[in-house]
Amino acid sequence: MSPVTQVPAERPPVALAPTQPITLHINGQDHFLTIAPWTTLLDALREYLALTGTKQGCDHGQCGACTVLVDGKRINSCLSLAVMQEGADIQTIEGLGTEENLHPLQQAFIDHDAFQCGYCTPGQICSAQGLINEGKAKTEDEVRELMSGNICRCGAYSNILTAIMEVLGNKEDGAEVSNAPMPKQEWSAGAARAEMGPVEPAK
C-alpha cells in the first residue's frame, strides 16, 4: 500500500454513531425509520422514504430547492436533522396536490410557465404556500422579497411571481387571507428606493 492510502496504526477506527428509531409524520402519514443522527430531513425524505419531489441544490441553506413545510412553516430541509423533527407535521410537494387534483399553485405554475428545467419548482411551490400561510406579502415587491430564499437557475422569476400573485389574488376574494396590512415603514431592505440617490458627497 502506498503511504498515502495506508491508515496509520495508531488511529482508532471511526466509531459509527448508533442509529436511533424515529417517527416522522409526513403528508398525513407516520413513517418509522431507524437512522443515524446526522441524517438531514432532506436525506431522510429522499434516500429513505423515496419522497424525491423535494430537491437538493446547494445543501447549505442558500438555494431553497429543499423547502418543505413544517407545522405550516417553510424551512430548508437540508439544514435540519431528521431526529429534530419528531412530532412535527411535515408537508412536502407530494402532499400538496395529486396528479388528478392539482394544488392551485401547481396549476398556476403550469398556466404561467413558471419554470424551465423544473428543478427549483417543488421548493418554489412549497415556499409560496408558506408565504400564503404567513399572510404578510400582498404586493409584487413584497412577494419578491419574501420569495428571495428560492433561487431559480433558469431565471423563471417573472413567471413565478405572476403565478403566485394569481393565487394570492384568488385567495383575497375568498376568506383565507385576512391578515393585517403591511406596516407603512419599509421593513425589508433598509434604504427606500426614493433615497438611493447620493446624499453624502465625500469630503
Add this chain to the structure above:
Amino acid sequence: MNSFTFTQAPAVDAAVQESVAHDGAAYIGGGTNLIDLMKENVARPTHLIGLKKLGLDAIETLPDGGLRLGALATNADTAWHPEVEKRYPLLSQAILAGASPQLRNMATDGGNLMQRTRCYYFYDLATPCNKREPGSGCSAIGGYNRIHAILGTSEQCIATHPSDMCVALAALEATVRVSGPHGERTIPFEDFHRLPGTTPHLDNTLMPGELITGLDLPAQGFEKHFSYLKLRDRTSYAFALVSVAAALELDGNTITAARLALGGVAHKPWRDQAAEALLVGQPATVDTFRRAAAKVVEGAQGYGSNDFKIELARRAIVRALKQAAEMNQELDSNAFLNSNP
C-alpha cells in the same frame, strides 16, 4: 459530517447537565449555522443537545414594561410578533433584513447571537485561520478581505460578526439571560460579544456549558424614530457589508436620546456611545449626523479590499440617522437641505 449522538433535552437543568457530562457537546437551536459548519467539518461536536422541548419559545411582556424573548423563539416569530412590530420595530426590521424566510423560520434568537463569522477562510479547512485553529495564522490579513472588519480588529483576526438582529439588540440595550453549571446570570448585550484580541477563537463571553435562555428588552423601544439600513451586494438574501441601526428620540427638532450601532464592521455588533453623546442635545441636522459618523469611523482601518467600508460606513450612518429623524415628523425638510454643503 462526523459521527455524533443526539438527545432532545427535556428541561434547562437537564440540558446543562448533558453538556457538562459530554466532552464536545453542543446545543442546537434551529441548526442553520451549526449544521452548515458540521457539513464543512469546521464544527465537529460529538453530542448534540436539542433545545426544542425546553419551553423557551415564548415572548412575554415584563413587569417593568420591557419584553422577554425566549431563546428558542424563532427569528420569524420574533420579527412578526405584534409587540415587537409595534414597540421594537427596529428589531423587527433588522431581523427581516437577514437571511431568508425559510431560514428565519428555523433560526432561534439564542442561536442568532451564537452564529459564527462568514469569513471564507474560517470555512476553508485548507487555509490557516486563528479562529478555527488558534496559532495557525490569519489568511484574511494580506488575503481577500472585502467582507472583513474595519474597527476593533487585531493582528490575529479581522473577522466580523455577521448578525443583523444583534445590531438592533445592541442599539436597544438588550440583556442576555443565561443558565449554566454554576447557576443563572445576566450579561449586558455590550459585554456578550467580544473583540478578537489575542484569542480570536472566542466569539463571546459565554462560559462552557452555559445556555442562553432568553433576551430582555428594556421598555424604551425607539418606535417613533429608527432605521435599520443594510448595505450589501444584492438587496435581499445577502450578508451586510455595512449595516446601521439608528434610533432617536426627538423633542421638536432636538435630539433627546440616541442609539447608534453598526454591523458588518467588527468582531462584535459595534455600538458607539461616544458618537451617541455627540447627537444628544443637538438639532437633528445632517451636520450633526456627520459629526457622529466621523466619530464612529475615527479609528477605522482598512486591509486593502475592504478599504471602501470606511467611507461606506460614514455615509450609511448619516443616511440612517436621517431616515430615523424624518420618520413620523412634520418636517421642515429645508432644515436638512440647507445644511448640505
